[in-house]
Amino acid sequence: MNHTSIIGTGSYVPANIVSNATFEKIVDTSDEWIRTRTGIENRHISINENTSDLAYEASVRALDDARLSAERIDLIICATVTPDYFIPGVSQILQRRLGCDAITAFDINAACTGFIYALEIADKMLGSGDYENALVIGAETLSKFTDFSDRNTCVLFADAAGAMVLTRGEKQSIKKIVTHAWGDLEGFLRMETYPLKQDFLTVEDKRPFIRMNGREIFKFATRVLPETIRELLALTGYDLHDLDLIIAHQANKRIIDHAAKVLAFPPGKMYVNIDRYGNTSAASVPLAIDEAKREGRLAKGELFATVAFGAGLTWGGAIIEL
Ligand code: ACO
Numbered sequence: 001m002n003h004t005s006i007i008g009t010g011s012y013v014p015a016n017i018v019s020n021a022t023f024e025k026i027v028d029t030s031d032e033w034i035r036t037r038t039g040i041e042n043r044h045i046s047i048n049e050n051t052s053d054l055a056y057e058a059s060v061r062a063l064d065d066a067r068l069s070a071e072r073i074d075l076i077i078c079a080t081v082t083p084d085y086f087i088p089g090v091s092q093i094l095q096r097r098l099g100c101d102a103i104t105a106f107d108i109n110a111a112c113t114g115f116i117y118a119l120e121i122a123d124k125m126l127g128s129g130d131y132e133n134a135l136v137i138g139a140e141t142l143s144k145f146t147d148f149s150d151r152n153t154c155v156l157f158a159d160a161a162g163a164m165v166l167t168r169g170e171k172q173s174i175k176k177i178v179t180h181a182w183g184d185l186e187g188f189l190r191m192e193t194y195p196l197k198q199d200f201l202t203v204e205d206k207r208p209f210i211r212m213n214g215r216e217i218f219k220f221a222t223r224v225l226p227e228t229i230r231e232l233l234a235l236t237g238y239d240l241h242d243l244d245l246i247i248a249h250q251a252n253k254r255i256i257d258h259a260a261k262v263l264a265f266p267p268g269k270m271y272v273n274i275d276r277y278g279n280t281s282a283a284s285v286p287l288a289i290d291e292a293k294r295e296g297r298l299a300k301g302e303l304f305a306t307v308a309f310g311a312g313l314t315w316g317g318a319i320i321e322l
Helices: 020-026 031-038 051-066 090-098 111-127 214-236 253-263 281-294
Strands: 003-012 017-019 042-044 075-079 104-108 133-141 159-169 174-181 189-191 210-212 245-248 303-310 314-321
Touching (some): 003 051, 003 111, 020 031, 031 253, 051 090, 051 159, 075 090, 075 111, 090 133, 111 159, 111 303, 111 314, 133 281, 159 281, 214 253, 214 303, 245 253, 245 281, 281 303
Parallel strands (some): 075 104, 075 133, 245 303
Antiparallel strands (some): 017 042, 133 159, 303 314
16 A cells, blocks of 8 residues: 555754853843743754754654664655755755665755645655655754844744654555645745845855744734644544644744634643744754654554644645554
8 A cells, every 4th residue: 555654753952952041141132031922941052063963863763763774765855944055955965874775865945844845745755656665854953044143033943853754554644734835025034045146256245044024924823823724624524622732833832822722722732842942943843743752742543733834935734643
């Protein structure tokens, strides 16, 4: 059968923990503001470990969890907006470091929704019957693109990686997956690249940073999170009460609380780890899934919904049975 079964998960965060108190020293903010407006208390910021290093550690743990050797993997997809290099991609670096054959390996960019997009691609590629075992990763070192003098963004973003191993098997773990995009021509959330040359001989040293209109992204996120859950339920025929857990992208605790309220879903069944990790973009969902599993919040056979949203604008979600 060409079904997609999830057989392993893993995650990794850099050792260096940065508390809100650090930001009180570098920008005009307070621990109280950050906690009450975002839910964040600590985050992990990489020192000398790049995105592929975090992705490698998460992948090793996921393969270990799946009891599968890297030689059996024939597809790697890495979702990231913060690769080590524009080229080669993180997935191609991983292919060599993990010791996989000369398999299919590519990166995708759908910002914070990247892992959901990568999961959809892997699900459909495994479903084609041409691939056997996929490694899907969300990994970021957002600290590379964070302006630590901008209080609107620097307190939010952080570094992490999460990975999942999927195999062509008997059971369809991914019940339904949806992805959407609506081009952000207004620039509500942008990570710039290098500017085009006015004069090609001029050396410009402008660094690309994340810039965000927090209010607009907040409005967008509070709309699409419950909307996507309702869309997934309508497409599958599941009831809200069938869900053992909702794992939303960890962008702001208030966005998660708002979704619980408008859906009338028990707040205790909304997974939250933003207090420890901040917003880790494409890594946020796979990190949360792996943690929820390891904490015993998700067991084999249980059903959960996951939803992500972010720059692009992009959003999407899935209903998954572990
Ligand atoms: N400390 C203190 N004050 C701050 C800080 C800070 N760190 N950041 C902003 N403020 C100030 C603002 O300057 C503003 O001051 P002003 O009124 O004098 O202009 C005031 O706080 C209120 O600003 P708001 O933007 O209205 O604050 P809000 O309560 O909305 O919280 C936040 C801001 C946390 C950014 C919120 O809007 C948010 O979470 N937005 C969504 C972010 C998100 O979900 N991103 C996801 C996608 S990420 C991705 O794809 C990579």
